[in-house]
Amino acid sequence: MKIKMMFLCALSFNLANAQKVNVKQAFASAAKQTDILIKNVDSARLIKPNLVSPRTVEKGQFKMVVSRDWTSGFFPAELWYFYQYTKDKKWFNLARKYTEDIKKEQYNRGTHDLGFMIYGPFGNGYRLTGDTAYKAVIIQAAKSLSTRFNKTAGVLKSWDHNGDKWKYPVIIDNMMNLELLFEATKMTGDSSFYKIAVSHADHTIKNHFRPDFSSYHVIDYDTLKSGNILQKLTAQGYANESAWARGQAWALYGYTLCFRETKNKAYLAQADGIAGFILNSKVTPADGIPYWDYNDPNIPNVSRDASAAAITASALYELAKYSGNAKKYKAAADKILYSLSTKYTSKIGDNYGFILEHSTGHRPAKSEIDVPINYADYYYLEALLRSK
Numbered sequence: 001m002k003i004k005m006m007f008l009c010a011l012s013f014n015l016a017n018a019q020k021v022n023v024k025q026a027f028a029s030a031a032k033q034t035d036i037l038i039k040n041v042d043s044a045r046l047i048k049p050n051l052v053s054p055r056t057v058e059k060g061q062f063k064m065v066v067s068r069d070w071t072s073g074f075f076p077a078e079l080w081y082f083y084q085y086t087k088d089k090k091w092f093n094l095a096r097k098y099t100e101d102i103k104k105e106q107y108n109r110g111t112h113d114l115g116f117m118i119y120g121p122f123g124n125g126y127r128l129t130g131d132t133a134y135k136a137v138i139i140q141a142a143k144s145l146s147t148r149f150n151k152t153a154g155v156l157k158s159w160d161h162n163g164d165k166w167k168y169p170v171i172i173d174n175m176m177n178l179e180l181l182f183e184a185t186k187m188t189g190d191s192s193f194y195k196i197a198v199s200h201a202d203h204t205i206k207n208h209f210r211p212d213f214s215s216y217h218v219i220d221y222d223t224l225k226s227g228n229i230l231q232k233l234t235a236q237g238y239a240n241e242s243a244w245a246r247g248q249a250w251a252l253y254g255y256t257l258c259f260r261e262t263k264n265k266a267y268l269a270q271a272d273g274i275a276g277f278i279l280n281s282k283v284t285p286a287d288g289i290p291y292w293d294y295n296d297p298n299i300p301n302v303s304r305d306a307s308a309a310a311i312t313a314s315a316l317y318e319l320a321k322y323s324g325n326a327k328k329y330k331a332a333a334d335k336i337l338y339s340l341s342t343k344y345t346s347k348i349g350d351n352y353g354f355i356l357e358h359s360t361g362h363r364p365a366k367s368e369i370d371v372p373i374n375y376a377d378y379y380y381l382e383a384l385l386r387s388k
């Protein structure tokens with residue numbers, strides 16, 4: 001899985017020459033791969049029915065996950081995007097079928113990842129069908145997520161695991177779950193979800209970022225007395241003081257959606273600042289696909305993260321609608337998407353049907369390094385849709 005071309009230069013990469021992706025062709029190839037993926041999913045489920053969604057390929061093995069895995073929603077959510085693009089009943093039926101498998105997670109209070117798990121499939125499903133059963137699932141999931149809010153700290157708790165390492169860990173990824181809360185307020189008229197989302201976003205601006213707009217991965221809060229910060233850490237990045245690539249992408253996407261939902265200019269300024277950090281990087285290669293961590297001293301001999309690139313491209317297309325830097329963001333998103341669609345896609349039939357290659361899941365844990373991953377595929381499809 002070698003990347004064909006690697007030039008080192010600032011991602012102030014030549015935007016003037018950004019080539020436009022062929023969306024029709026990219027969707028057609030992605031659909032062919034996804035047909036293969038579905039066959040593999042169905043075969044795997046005959047043996048282990050509790051494994052509901054395809055996550056990755058590791059050591060050549062196809063890996064499926066249970067519905068409580070944080071990535072379980074991306075697969076059915078992708079199927080909704082195929083339906084959105086094609087309007088083909090085939091994708092509608094498939095999306096409905098696999099969305100059902102994640103439904104029970106609406107009651108899961110043990111994770112902050114309900115935005116990914118529930119809002120991906122059910123949010124897209126509701127948007128595209130208006131099915132009130134989906135709406136009920138979204139509202140229940142928002143209630144479950146809200147139980148993880150602590151008033152003293154003003155934020156939602158991310159993880160319940162590894163209590164020996166931290167007390168009240170909040171990861172930058174958590175910004176992605178706020179969309180579920182904003183939506184639940186729109187659906188119910190109950191502003192408590194909105195208020196939690198705004199509190200979380202405000203505290204995260206204050207505590208999670210460095211002066212250059214790069215983000216820490218994990219902030220550990222004291223919820224017993226003060227809400228003060230106990231520690232600033234990483235779990236999935238190179239070092240506590242480094243900028244883990246996917247974390248920067250989650251931050252960009254998160255503040256972009258917060259601006260969309262609130263029109264608070266502070267969120268727009270934050271998103272612009274984060275975009276500046278990502279796009280002015282001196283280490284990202286000319287094709288715009290970042291290394292897994294901006295500060296890994298072994299760059300360029302380390303893996304890329306196509307998932308971070310896909311999330312970034314999708315976020316930049318939306319941010320371009322709100323920001324004074326619209327032209328620059330659109331050109332950068334086009335460039336990234338062109339690279340992904342021409343150099344980072346699996347050959348038809350390869351990788352069990354996953355669409356993109358070259359993502360990095362959890363390098364410090366030596367897990368999912370330079371592999372296909374479902375969330376890379378999901379945000380790639382979203383970026384393709386948004387590019388139109």
Ligand code: GLY
Binds near residue numbers: 246
């Ligand atoms: N939210 C976990 C990750 O981005 O890997």
